Amino acid sequence: MLAHLSISNFAVVKQLDVDFEQGLTAITGETGAGKSIAIDALSLCLGERADANAVRRGATKAEIISHFSLRGNAPAMAFLEEHELTNDEDDSCFIRRVISKEGRSKAFINGVPVSLQQLKLLGQNLLAIHGQNTHLQLLKEDHQRQLIDHYGNLATELSKTTEAFKVWRDKKNQLIELRAKAQQRDDRIQLLTYQVQELDEFAIEQDEFEALEIEHKRLSNGQSLLEQAQTSFYTLYESDEGNALSVVQSSIERLSELESHDSNLTPIVLMLNDAAIHIEEAASELRDYCEALEIDPLRLQQVEARYSKAMELARKHNVIPEELHLYHRDLRDEFDALNKQDELLGDLETGVEQALQDYYQVSSKLSSKRTNTAAKFAAEIEEQIRQMNMPHARVVINVEYDEVKKPTASGLDTITFKVATNPGQPEDKLEKVVSGGELSRIGLAIQVIASDSTSAPTMIFDEVDTGISGPTASIVGSLLRRLGGQSQVMCVTHLPQVAAQAHNQLFVTKLTDGETTETHMLALTEQDRIDELARLLAGDKITDSAVANARELRKSAESN
Known part of the structure; x- marks a missing residue:
């Protein structure tokens, strides 16, 4: 307090x-x-x-x-x-x-x-403050609905209806958005169909372009590589006029004879021995290289064609050739995802319909409880205002449930407070029947009744x-x-x-x-x-x- x-x-x-x-x-x-x-x-x-x-x-x-x-x-x-x-x-x-x-x-x-x-x-x-304008709120349908929900303690049912409405609304908005993008999606699928098919046919693999580039350089320079490798092998190992190995071995023999006179020559002899071994190994590798090196004009033609095609596709799609494989994969993923959206569209349409049925179910239960609450509330209001110099007053609260209405977070009910103040007079909406003083009495009666369940002390x-x-x-x-x-x-x-x-x-x-x-x-x-x-x-x-x-x-x- x-x-x-x-x-x-x-x-x-x-x-x-x-x-x-x-x-x-x-x-x-x-x-x-x-x-x-x-x-x-x-x-x-x-x-x-x-x-x-x-x-x-x-x-x-x-x-x-x-x-x-x-x-x-x-x-x-x-x-x-x-x-x-x-x-x-x-x-x-x-x-x-x-x-x-x-x-x-x-x-x-x-x-x-x-x-x-x-x-x-x-x-x-x-605390709760009831002002002079509170009575005027009675004329508004939203306020009348809130009074019913408060009087009947229908917060749980209203919360379920609101949540079901949000689920339906969100699914419906997704469906509307997906349908709006349908033509754009179809145009994209048509473009991707050609692009993905072209890249599928080329089917470049990961890191393939780098390998093609290396092989293309080797094949296009094959004759020069072979000639230079053979010349180097000859100079290092086979030349009768004096190859590198014989020159080194000759130097080793001469310097070995002089080691006994000066030990400072020993490290040099050792280095020359190592050099001779490396020359032999290099010559051996060169021999194997020359024997393995193939001059294949047909393979060169094939590599050159695939290499050029990769360069062409990279320029066409505005990517570097090394990323053509990743680009192809991304296009394929997008193409598959767009095609799956047709299936998603069908699932979403089913989901929207199910969400709407779920909403109808909980809003119908809310409406049923509102109907029961409205009858009790109307009877209590009538009893109160009859004590306030309105002895012939009759109060009716109509709750009309209509699935044709557009769904709202508060349900599908149209709630109308109706009153008759004189005998023989039909019940009608408050604003058409009651005077200012009568509206004040009805409002006060409602506030007193509603105060029994208010949480404010x-x-x-x-x-x-x-x-x-x-x-x-x-x-x-x-x-x-x-x-x-x-x-x-x-x-x-x-x-x-x-x-x-x-x-x-x-x-x-x-x-x-x-x-x-x-x-x-x-x-x-x-x-x-x-x-x-x-x-x-x-x-x-x-x-x-x-x-x-x-x-x-x-x-x-x-x-x-």
Whole structure:
């Protein structure tokens, strides 16, 4: 519950500190005194956006601090623990909102900076504000559907329907995208058919081009290679006029004879021996090379043709010849993938149809539960508004399920609230039947009924009794008082019949010195309440009969 609210330099408030109690608290005051100022401030604490106009004239910033007791509020405590925002001292929660005169805003939960989204998520578990425009929401089909789902606790069924809708929508979008690209895919397949066939016929293998390049060089220079290799072999080993091997061996013989005279020649002799061995080995390799080297004009022609074709295809496809094999593989993969898309298209069409049937199944179950809920909800609304000077009212909530409708995340139901206020009058839509006062009564009845299942422990009603007067106002006050026996309820009202039913009452007054204006909120004693009720009954001139009537209202409220 809301325990305390502190407001500094906010709108017409310079400084305001208010303690709140359990039960129903009525907030009254003269028109324009700022009775809704606390609600506006609390809205900011719950994540509403603010601007520089919220800051009191002449001040540099506005500050709002709200103190909530979370005793018994498990959802709020769970949120704070999940986000590491708990108050280590007790189960209190302090929300602080600061707005600068430039319009910049900061928010804190238990002293920790937070985002507006976090404030909104926490606020759902702290309090619910029902404003003057709430009744007008009743005329909207979306709001009517939300009321049914909330009253019937249909969150699970609605979640399943929403998830099924998303699955169907995503599959359908994939199908639409695939179909849109069908012509582009066909054109690509036609091009790839020729390209892949051409590369398939050539069938170059990995690293083949490099091998072709090496073989082409060898074959095209075969005669020169053979001649030079034979000449080198002759010079190294076979020349009778003096080959390299005989020259080295001759030097070894001469120097070996001189080793005994100078040992410094020994390393040289050893090197020449090694050289002789290497010359013999090289000559042997050259002999084998010459014998193995083939001068094959036909093979040269074949290699040259394949090498040239590889170069031609590489230029044609704008790749280097060494990557022609990889390019061929990539084209083949793309070609196979595009051909498989026809199969994928068929599978996706089946998947879309199955997803739609799954959606129909869960949305139908949701609709069935909505129908049952609507009947109970309508009966309860009817019972409530008949107590508010609408004795002949009849309420019908139609839930029409239509598979022909375009699927939505909230199902296929068209939900219509219909009312008849007079005997013999057929039920019709709210906007065609009820007056402003009747709409207020119906709206208030719905809010009271819906509040039984709300998760917020604190409810605020901002002049929701507009358009209501006389005996009806007393009934409305009794409803709010009954609700205040279960939860913390605050009601900004101008009706003495409602204010008299409150367990607590706050009076809002506006003071001005001609230059500045300040709003104050005061907790009223029992005698103060009598005086305020008399003012609400009689206006500016309070009479003895008004005071007596005020006492009677309080006595009647306390006896209920």
